[in-house]
Amino acid sequence: MENRAYNYAIVRSFVTWSVIWGLVAVLVGVIVSLQMVEPDLNFPPYLTFGRLRPIHTNAGIYGWGVGVIFATFLYIVQRLCKTPLWSDKLAKFQLWFFNATIIASAVTLLLGYTTSKEYHEMEWPIDVMIVILWVAFAINIVMTILKRKDEQMYISLWYMLAAIIGVAILFTVNAAAVPASLFKSYSAYAGTNDANVEWWFGHNAVAMALTAPPLAMFYYFLPKTTGVPIYSHRLSITAFWSLIFMYLWTGAHHLLWTPVPDWIQTLAMGFSVMLIAPSWGSVFNGYLSMNGQWHQMRENYLVKYLILGITFYGLQTLQGPMQAIRTFSAFIHYTDWVPAHIHMGTMGWVSMISFASIYFLIPRIYGREVYSIPLANLQFWLILVGQLIWSISLWIAGVLQAGMWNAMNPDGSLTYTFMETMVEMYPYWWARVFGGLIYMAGLVVFIYNLYMTVSKGKPLATQTASVEGRA
């Protein structure tokens, strides 16, 4: 085999750091879920729910999610383009700047510096760091794609480019602000416009950071794992362009029944429902790729992760449009149903694909067999059960909450006080803590398995020279 001297050292580093930030995200998530049921566990001013919750979400999305994106994209782009990275130095800079940005974000959030915009809480100096980081990443990926050996680009490369361009546009537009001091700025937009831009960013960050990249990974790692090509490349391309066309109009479904113009809400609702088509285009492509290969669900643990992952994507993209319909939104919005929805996406879809991707990568970038497949199977069941307990308990809680908020006496007064609805939530919030702990146990098993693979795993029989990497 030709040794193209691929840079796997950088992939190893990003895998390591993404897993570390993933553990931080889940650990802080469990802590904030405990703070919901035991308010005495809030220790002002730093360790309160208000300050820890954005650390949980940002560590999850940007530390774990984006960390895995960096690791897998830097691997996939070299393999699909059959050429080494454009710049190893830039990739190394990206690694350390990534960690510096995550640490700076965590510290400033802990100190209480926040824009108060969900998923974009960091103040303007951190925004500048994020832009530098993303530009470094984008240059390396785009330049590597430009020197590819095959003219036609595989679908994963399309999703990677979309993620890079999409995040860049969304983040920069939403970050527009007027700095008042080193850690205080005011949004460039006012009132309703600010809300509209924020949720245009917020919802499409889900599209471009938590949908396009996992799809890039899924389309790459599923055929690599099963050994057979995807069902249809043309279907994947059609689903890709329709997803790109439809997603960007849907953000305003977060603002139904608000002062945002009615026609924008209707447009967002319509496009959200239409979005089922491209989403399920990818789901069906995944399922049809398994034709004649379903036995691998039993025999190959990676296939189990990937197919459950795409199944959660399918469920997520049915539930999401349902929530975007005005009448259902009126009932369910602002209840605990919503975090249950997003956690099915993050703990089910994104993380399942990420775990599978890392399990696929580890033997190839370290030249060692995975230490224990039974442990990988144990982890699968722990994260699956943990996530289901988490989401199902809060779906029930959300419906109950909505029912109690809407209940009225014959004279038109509310049947329940807000406090009564809160008290009713406690059993479900305890179930969430329990589900989170099971999920975290799965993550600990994952980290143990990775550590043992790297330190004591058997060397691969057919280790390639390129496994050693360069950097």
Added chain:
Amino acid sequence: MDLGSLLYLGVTFGLFVIFVLIVMRTYSRKRKDEGEIAKYRMLDDD
């Protein structure tokens, strides 16, 4: 509806037309085989 709203909808429609053209090109009979080459080639990157 003001000019800004019409522009918003106009851009939406314009992108829809581009999307339709991409789908027509992807599924044109002439490009049937070419459109599926990438899924086989990606398996040979080892």
